[in-house]
Amino acid sequence: MLVVNHVSKSYGKFEALKDINLEFSNGVYGLLAPNGAGKTTLIKMLTTLIFPSKGEILYNGTNITRLGEKYRELLGYLPQEFGYYKNYSPKQFLEYIGALKGMDKKVLEKRIDDLLKLVALEDVATKKMKKFSGGMIQRVGIAQAMLNDPKILILDEPTAGLDPKERVRFRNLLSELARDRIVILSTHIVSDVESIANEIIMIKDKQVLYKGSIDEICKIIAGMVYETSIPYEQAAMFKKEVFSLSEKQEDGLLKIRFISKKAPEPTWTAVKPNLEDVFLYVYRDDIQESSAP
Ligand SMILES: Nc1ncnc2c1ncn2[C@@H]1O[C@H](COP(=O)(O)OP(=O)(O)OP(=O)(O)O)[C@@H](O)[C@H]1O
Ligand SMILES: [Mg+2]
Incomplete structure (x- = not known):
């Protein structure tokens, strides 16, 4: 040991x-x-x-x-x-x-x-x-x-x-x-x-x-990770409210995976956090690529 x-x-x-x-x-x-x-x-x-x-x-x-x-x-x-x-x-x-x-x-x-x-x-x-x-x-x-x-x-x-x-x-x-x-x-x-x-x-x-x-x-971020799809026009506004983990285009919408501590909206789907989510969240101020909420 x-x-x-x-x-x-x-x-x-x-x-x-x-x-x-x-x-x-x-x-x-x-x-x-x-x-x-x-x-x-x-x-x-x-x-x-x-x-x-x-x-x-x-x-x-x-x-x-x-x-x-x-x-x-x-x-x-x-x-x-x-x-x-x-x-x-x-x-x-x-x-x-x-x-x-x-x-x-x-x-x-x-x-x-x-x-x-x-x-x-x-x-x-x-x-x-x-x-x-x-x-x-x-x-x-x-x-x-x-x-x-x-x-x-x-x-x-x-x-x-x-x-x-x-x-x-x-x-x-x-x-x-x-x-x-x-x-x-x-x-x-x-x-x-x-x-x-x-x-x-x-x-x-x-x-x-x-x-x-x-x-x-x-478990640190359990119950805080969601996915939802939004029109592109709303993306900038939305990302001011939540912490974006990843984004991709899907069916003409922006599919976004994010962390929010607020009560979820009906259009949000709760997802199981993974280590990458924790990493991005924990080091949000240390990693240049990510944007702060
Ligand atoms: N010999 C040294 N003299 C002065 N500062 C040092 C020395 N070695 C490392 N540091 C500083 O200590 C801190 C930690 O460095 P370290 O190399 O241990 O980080 P790291 O996690 O291995 O980074 P990387 O992912 O870039 O390899 C850094 O701020 C670095 O600039
Ligand atoms: Mg090193």
Whole structure:
């Protein structure tokens, strides 16, 4: 069990995170927040690359700084900016990382073969990575993070640059991996955590705003989400009264999905909230595209 206990982090005078409290046991955790919210800051503390200004992080009751190398041996990490050598093949690259980790050569070779199969790169195992797609590179990144069969796997924005097909494959891979380890991934893309994360952590204003299952988090706006269709001329006026979540054209009308706290009109249909609705609503002032009610 990994426990974050009253952790704050400042960069000079700027406080990036404030009094973070979290607990992780086996399963997939989705750290979901817009750009600049502090996801990487939290992840770097969990990987001992930087240290909390206040508070502590414990693994099975011991401070991870005190565990030092013992803790890092349990850790697999894919950084947001994953550096690889484009003239290497995946196999060469993994051999190189394994050597840095001081892994036994025989164990390493077997592990590399297994991992390349797991991430479906066995056919290109000896091909130079320079012609690889973003998704293929990310899979090499996941394989390198998995080399030491980590008990804690931490992935910072692992789905950036993946196409929709690669995303699906990636989600399946992660749920497979999470059976017997802690998997923590950060993203600002709701759909990437929606189907795999057991638990969602949302950070806002430097703090953990919500932590819970998707169903629990969606309850926040239960009974407030509706859909209705209106003529285009009324759209501007209508959107002053409600918080628009999404809009599309349908049969010459504007079909709008929105949040309203007022008693519903007869023409409104109540709908079940989803995580995307919560995300848009919670970060309405932080995300540029959305308009405030
Ligand atoms: N080394 C640093 N020195 C000063 N400020 C920093 C440093 N690293 C991050 N910050 C600031 O801390 C805040 C949180 O940054 P962080 O990178 O953790 O966010 P993030 O959620 O990972 O964002 P993104 O989605 O863009 O990766 C931001 O305001 C950022 O500018
Ligand atoms: Mg980041």
